[in-house]
Amino acid sequence: xxRIARIIAVTTGLALxxxxxxxxxxxxxxxxxxGADATEVTLTIAANAVSGGKNAEEADxxxxxxxxxxxxxxxxxxxxVTVEFQSSGVDDEDYKSKIALDLRTGSGADIVSLDGIWxxxxxxxxxxxxxxxxxxxxxDEWDGWEQIPDAVQANMSFNDxxxxxxxxxxxxxxxxxKELFAQAGLPEDWxxxxxxxxxxxGRALQGIEGVTPIQLNAxxxxxxxxxxQGVLPLLVGTxxxxxxxxxxxxxxxxxxxxDVLGLYQSVYGEGLGDPTLQQEAQGRDKSFAExxxxxxxxxxxxxxxxxxxxxxxxxxAPMPNRDEVVGFTKLPAMEPGSxxxxxxxxxxxxxxxxxxxxxTEFPQQAWELLTFMNxxxxxxxxxxxGARLTQRQDVNDELLANxxxxxxxxxxxxxxSAYRPGLAVYxxxxxxxxxxxxxxxxxxxxxxxxxxxxxxxxxALGSADDIASD
Amino acid sequence: xxxxTALPPAEQPTAPAPSRTSATDVAGLGRGxxxxxxAPAMLLVAVFLVFPALWTLYIGVTNYRLTGVQARTPEIVGxxxxxxxxxxxxxHNALFLxxxxxxxxxxxxxxxLGFALARSLATLRPVxxxxxxxxxxxxxxxxxSIVAFLWLALxxxxxxxxxxxxxxxxxxxxxxxxLVSIIVFNIWRGTAFSMLLYSAALASVxxxxxxxxRLVGASRWQTLRDVVFPHxxxxxxxxxxxxxxxxxxxxxxxxxxxxxxxxxxxxxxVYIYNTAISGGQMGxxxxxxxxxxxxxxxxxxFYIRLLRERR
Numbered sequence: 001x002x003r004i005a006r007i008i009a010v011t012t013g014l015a016l017x018x019x020x021x022x023x024x025x026x027x028x029x030x031x032x033x034x035g036a037d038a039t040e041v042t043l044t045i046a047a048n049a050v051s052g053g054k055n056a057e058e059a060d061x062x063x064x065x066x067x068x069x070x071x072x073x074x075x076x077x078x079x080x081v082t083v084e085f086q087s088s089g090v091d092d093e094d095y096k097s098k099i100a101l102d103l104r105t106g107s108g109a110d111i112v113s114l115d116g117i118w119x120x121x122x123x124x125x126x127x128x129x130x131x132x133x134x135x136x137x138x139x140d141e142w143d144g145w146e147q148i149p150d151a152v153q154a155n156m157s158f159n160d161x162x163x164x165x166x167x168x169x170x171x172x173x174x175x176x177x178k179e180l181f182a183q184a185g186l187p188e189d190w191x192x193x194x195x196x197x198x199x200x201x202g203r204a205l206q207g208i209e210g211v212t213p214i215q216l217n218a219x220x221x222x223x224x225x226x227x228x229q230g231v232l233p234l235l236v237g238t239x240x241x242x243x244x245x246x247x248x249x250x251x252x253x254x255x256x257x258x259d260v261l262g263l264y265q266s267v268y269g270e271g272l273g274d275p276t277l278q279q280e281a282q283g284r285d286k287s288f289a290e291x292x293x294x295x296x297x298x299x300x301x302x303x304x305x306x307x308x309x310x311x312x313x314x315x316x317a318p319m320p321n322r323d324e325v326v327g328f329t330k331l332p333a334m335e336p337g338s339x340x341x342x343x344x345x346x347x348x349x350x351x352x353x354x355x356x357x358x359x360t361e362f363p364q365q366a367w368e369l370l371t372f373m374n375x376x377x378x379x380x381x382x383x384x385x386g387a388r389l390t391q392r393q394d395v396n397d398e399l400l401a402n403x404x405x406x407x408x409x410x411x412x413x414x415x416x417s418a419y420r421p422g423l424a425v426y427x428x429x430x431x432x433x434x435x436x437x438x439x440x441x442x443x444x445x446x447x448x449x450x451x452x453x454x455x456x457x458x459x460a461l462g463s464a465d466d467i468a469s470d
Numbered sequence: 471x472x473x474x475t476a477l478p479p480a481e482q483p484t485a486p487a488p489s490r491t492s493a494t495d496v497a498g499l500g501r502g503x504x505x506x507x508x509a510p511a512m513l514l515v516a517v518f519l520v521f522p523a524l525w526t527l528y529i530g531v532t533n534y535r536l537t538g539v540q541a542r543t544p545e546i547v548g549x550x551x552x553x554x555x556x557x558x559x560x561x562h563n564a565l566f567l568x569x570x571x572x573x574x575x576x577x578x579x580x581x582x583l584g585f586a587l588a589r590s591l592a593t594l595r596p597v598x599x600x601x602x603x604x605x606x607x608x609x610x611x612x613x614x615s616i617v618a619f620l621w622l623a624l625x626x627x628x629x630x631x632x633x634x635x636x637x638x639x640x641x642x643x644x645x646x647x648x649l650v651s652i653i654v655f656n657i658w659r660g661t662a663f664s665m666l667l668y669s670a671a672l673a674s675v676x677x678x679x680x681x682x683x684r685l686v687g688a689s690r691w692q693t694l695r696d697v698v699f700p701h702x703x704x705x706x707x708x709x710x711x712x713x714x715x716x717x718x719x720x721x722x723x724x725x726x727x728x729x730x731x732x733x734x735x736x737x738x739x740v741y742i743y744n745t746a747i748s749g750g751q752m753g754x755x756x757x758x759x760x761x762x763x764x765x766x767x768x769x770x771x772f773y774i775r776l777l778r779e780r781r
Contacts, residue, residue: 124539280627281727
């Protein structure tokens with residue numbers, strides 16, 4: 001038995017030594033010019049996009065345009081570049097885990113796509129570094145920055161430092177079905193100025209058989225869609241952001257949160273929305289399908305909905321008569337003037353971008369490829385015949401004139417928009433908000449739901465110090 | 471962790487070795503060479519079993535997260551994660567749901583249905599028997615993701631097959647009866663194993679004893695209890711142990727309900743996934759994983775004791 005005990009002791013000892021590796025050691029800053037003179041260079045691009053599947057247009061763009069063009073360009077300069085594309089087509093959370101593990105172990109692609117809300121937690125973990133630390137001061141000299149609005153740059157920034165180049169933006173609005181509005185005697189050119197007017201329109205739509213008047217995303221099954229296309233746009237309409245950067249506090253059990261949950265109670269308690277749908281695992285997809293089938297009156301979504309969901313031919317829930325039937329309008333604050341900064345109308349924006357892997361062997365060439373991907377030509381090429389809000393003002397000015405929806409977003413919505421805080425704890429707050437809406441949808445009062453939301457936020461932050469409540 | 475039983479047995483140090491002094495063991499290899507033979511196996515066990523287990527143990531006492539500050543500089547928090555888990559109502563909920571899920575879908579459902587199938591199949595014509603067996607087996611061997619899709623189509627609220635059959639349009643099975651749904655699903659999914667095992671077990675019951683029982687006028691129930699069951703007792707316990715452990719650790723319900731609605735199907739494996747991977751709380755997730763491992767061992771010990779009792 002002594003031998004066994006010895007073996008166990010040795011193994012335990014080895015394991016404990018190895019476990020000392022958990023966490024990142026503070027590295028010395030590396031030479032930003034490493035590999036700059038190499039004549040044979042290999043670069044890899046990773047994105048949650050795959051040809052024929054998720055974000056197919058981006059995948060095709062990388063494979064058919066970015067790679068051949070960049071390789072040809074470099075060849076002219078006498079550099080033999082090989083660019084590889086690492087595609088994925090999975091849920092965002094799974095992609096995030098994969099990327100986090102890649103970056104953590106010092107492996108992974110040289111250019112990596114990230115959602116803007118992950119930048120903070122990745123930066124805090126040391127997985128990504130400010131661009132100037134990876135590449136050097138040449139980053140600030142790139143002329144592309146002038147074309148990217150500050151608010152959009154903020155998507156890929158953390159603590160006022162740029163960690164990546166943003167890849168476009170979006171905004172949230174109310175979509176409504178004009179045919180149903182006509183049936184209910186509502187104006188075709190609709191612009192509500194308060195939450196009450198949205199509810200009134202919903203009540204008018206309630207009379208039509210087989211129609212769900214309002215789809216307001218709720219519950220944990222919809223994940224971030226509940227937060228981003230539900231709670232947060234409403235919350236900024238009460239005059240508060242979820243995280244107050246000046247005070248350094250999160251919204252806890254405040255009147256603002258209770259007001260938002262109160263609207264959920266009105267929608268789902270009065271039968272204006274479908275509470276069961278909010279709990280279904282595929283609820284969001286179903287809400288898309290129902291809207292496309294003309295059985296949902298009003299729905300809050302981002303412009304993604306317009307260009308990728310109900311898009312007449314290539315959408316996931318195509319609506320052949322989209323342009324005639326679907327109206328869009330700005331989301332009003334709770335009352336006129338009650339929004340953040342005294343706004344009458346509000347919205348939330350998000351967006352992702354691309355960062356450089358700090359462990360790249362060729363920081364200079366990787367930066368060159370990244371700026372190439374964000375050049376006006378490449379961006380125009382990516383948009384193609386479609387319509388999306390790009391990061392570049394010059395490209396938007398040229399292309400968005402073709403699409404009424406997207407120029408509406410760019411000109412009227414984005415200037416009103418607020419952004420999510422890029423802090424590591426945000427995903428946990430987001431889940432707490434989703435749970436609070438679910439509680440209300442399943443019958444709790446806004447007061448009770450807000451109280452248990454407060455508990456969840458305290459648990460996430462570890463104390464009640466940085467929570468606003470009243 | 472059933473693999474642990476596969477550990478190579480420790481050497482018997484007292485085995486006599488009459489001829490050569492160097493060989494003190496039965497195989498006559500000598501300690502050095504014997505150790506060399508065992509080493510590769512031990513190394514594999516150490517690398518793939520012992521090390522990950524210790525690693526989990528270690529992560530479980532830290533506040534390590536996938537991202538954020540705690541990913542860069544995790545701190546030792548001692549038993550906080552365990553205290554938090556044991557005091558967390560969502561963990562209690564997950565544990566309770568798991569026990570209900572295992573009891574109804576495995577211990578009762580798969581066991582009884584598997585046995586009933588095995589017994590009734592024995593009396594069927596061979597052609598029919600093979601058809602039924604194939605159908606049951608099919609449920610077992612189709613990949614989980616495909617099965618999950620089929621069940622979503624079956625139980626869908628608007629266009630589901632079940633609602634069409636029962637004439638109950640608009641009934642949301644996965645929302646109104648989520649736990650019952652995944653219990654029925656798991657019975658359907660896993661009964662094949664019990665059926666196969668019991669088919670083999672029933673073949674070991676001597677026909678002469680069954681015949682005798684019939685001659686003395688024993689009822690079906692009496693035959694089952696006094697003739698059949700004593701012969702297959704070991705099989706019943708082994709089967710129950712295996713399907714309990716499998717069901718306890720089963721992740722497939724996640725593909726159907728993702729733990730929802732409102733955590734009403736959040737069994738432990740799903741709970742760990744949701745907290746550790748989606749929520750990024752690696753330290754907490756590791757602690758819960760270890761608690762789960764301990765519960766697995768308790769279940770296993772419980773059955774092994776039962777199995778040994780009358781031997």
